[in-house]
Amino acid sequence: MFSRSSLLAAWGLFAACQGMPGVDERFEENVVVTTGDVDASFAAYQTFAVSPIAAAHVDLRGGAQTRILDGGFAAELAAHAAQLMSERGYRRVELDQSPELGLGIGLLEGIKTATVTSDAFGASYGASFGFPGAGYYYPYSFTYFYRAGALTMVLLDLKRAPVDASVPAIWSSIVYRAFPPEQPLDQVRVGDALQQAFQQSPYLHR
Amino acid sequence: MPLLKRHALAVVLMCWSGLARAQTAPSEDRRPLVTLSYALAIPASALRKEIASTSYQGFEYIVVAPLYLGWHLGVAANYNHFFESGGRRTYERERTAVTGTYYRSLTTASLSIVNRYYLGDADRPFRVYGGVRVGVSFGDVTRRIVDRGDDASRVGLLVAPEAGFSLRLCWWLELAAGYQFGFNTSSFGRADHITFHGVQVGPQIHY
Numbered sequence: 197m198f199s200r201s202s203l204l205a206a207w208g209l210f211a212a213c214q215g216m217p218g219v220d221e222r223f224e225e226n227v228v229v230t231t232g233d234v235d236a237s238f239a240a241y242q243t244f245a246v247s248p249i250a251a252a253h254v255d256l257r258g259g260a261q262t263r264i265l266d267g268g269f270a271a272e273l274a275a276h277a278a279q280l281m282s283e284r285g286y287r288r289v290e291l292d293q294s295p296e297l298g299l300g301i302g303l304l305e306g307i308k309t310a311t312v313t314s315d316a317f318g319a320s321y322g323a324s325f326g327f328p329g330a331g332y333y334y335p336y337s338f339t340y341f342y343r344a345g346a347l348t349m350v351l352l353d354l355k356r357a358p359v360d361a362s363v364p365a366i367w368s369s370i371v372y373r374a375f376p377p378e379q380p381l382d383q384v385r386v387g388d389a390l391q392q393a394f395q396q397s398p399y400l401h402r
Numbered sequence: 403m404p405l406l407k408r409h410a411l412a413v414v415l416m417c418w419s420g421l422a423r424a425q426t427a428p429s430e431d432r433r434p435l436v437t438l439s440y441a442l443a444i445p446a447s448a449l450r451k452e453i454a455s456t457s458y459q460g461f462e463y464i465v466v467a468p469l470y471l472g473w474h475l476g477v478a479a480n481y482n483h484f485f486e487s488g489g490r491r492t493y494e495r496e497r498t499a500v501t502g503t504y505y506r507s508l509t510t511a512s513l514s515i516v517n518r519y520y521l522g523d524a525d526r527p528f529r530v531y532g533g534v535r536v537g538v539s540f541g542d543v544t545r546r547i548v549d550r551g552d553d554a555s556r557v558g559l560l561v562a563p564e565a566g567f568s569l570r571l572c573w574w575l576e577l578a579a580g581y582q583f584g585f586n587t588s589s590f591g592r593a594d595h596i597t598f599h600g601v602q603v604g605p606q607i608h609y
Binding site: 215216217219222223225226227228229230231232233234392396397399 | 485487492494496497498499500501502503505507544546548549
């Protein structure tokens with residue numbers, strides 16, 4: 197009725213190998229990416245200013261509506277970032293005091309599965325740092341997409357004039373899942389994300 | 403149907419399918435033994451530096467033929483898949499750094515010559531054996547931190563002393579279980595060589 201060989205072979209069936217989760221799934225975790233321009237001399241800058249914290253709301257079409265955050269949380273986040281920069285030898289100045297570096301911080305809210313490939317904060321940073329209408333660009337390779345729930349930071353070189361209405365960035369960071377989308381911002385979690393981004397950038401100092 | 407019940411039913415059906423056929427007496431049985439086992443592997447010593455989790459995904463296929471008294475010689479094919487995730491690490495290259503969960507996996511497949519000795523007569527319902535396997539082991543290693551990492555293939559010499567037993571269930575079917583300590587000369591990350599404790603359980607037939 198049953199051949200011994202076929203039954204013996206059937207015994208050998210076992211569950212499929214436990215494999216690695218896909219790349220998309222891995223980016224759903226708390227991932228911190230930082231990239232610095234290898235040609236930039238970070239010790240050549242002295243002053244920096246922090247732009248108002250911007251929040252971009254992502255929609256299903258991939259677009260984003262940006263607003264400026266005010267209130268206690270935004271001020272504390274900006275102060276935390278400024279402290280981390282100061283610890284690295286840079287001196288904070290006001291936006292109208294011709295800073296050499298501009299630190300832009302953005303939060304991506306909105307639909308969890310949407311990604312934003314275009315710059316959601318460029319216009320905001322350009323206006324803050326004295327280049328209205330100017331965005332920013334990466335003179336180095338930076339191929340990561342934004343995702344809702346991410347904290348983004350960019351350090352702009354304000355010593356150089358805009359090129360084609362864009363200011364060059366010398367350092368950038370994305371922290372995925374820094375906060376759950378569509379939920380109130382967790383101050384501690386966002387602060388930790390900011391801390392990790394600076395911690396893994398040892399070249400960022402005077 | 404739960405997995406255990408399915409396996410038990412398979413054993414009963416396999417034994418029953420042999421009852422109606424004329425069988426050779428066990429003491430005269432000089433046919434090769436074929437074993438297909440479920441195999442699990444537990445990382446040992448050096449390998450634990452990279453992967454400490456047990457591999458529950460493995461199988462083994464062995465064919466040994468009696469040569470003289472209890473001495474058997476044959477071949478074995480073994481497969482195991484190790485996977486582990488956990489711990490945060492930072493991947494750095496020039497001025498790019500990515501921090502995330504660290505994933506690593508190791509898949510091994512080996513072919514070896516089996517040199518085994520069974521104690522006692524072939525007609526005993528319960529027999530123990532000891533021996534050693536020598537062969538070659540192929541390994542695929544993957545390490546990932548988010549989208550960064552490396553893949554590599556490894557080939558090494560495998561030496562694995564073994565011991566086990568067989569328990570006769572019916573004329574042609576036995577239950578076999580064994581243990582081996584596998585030593586593989588290839589390396590994986592911080593592990594200078596791949597070593598593991600292997601346990602195999604499965605049916606053995608006189609083919």
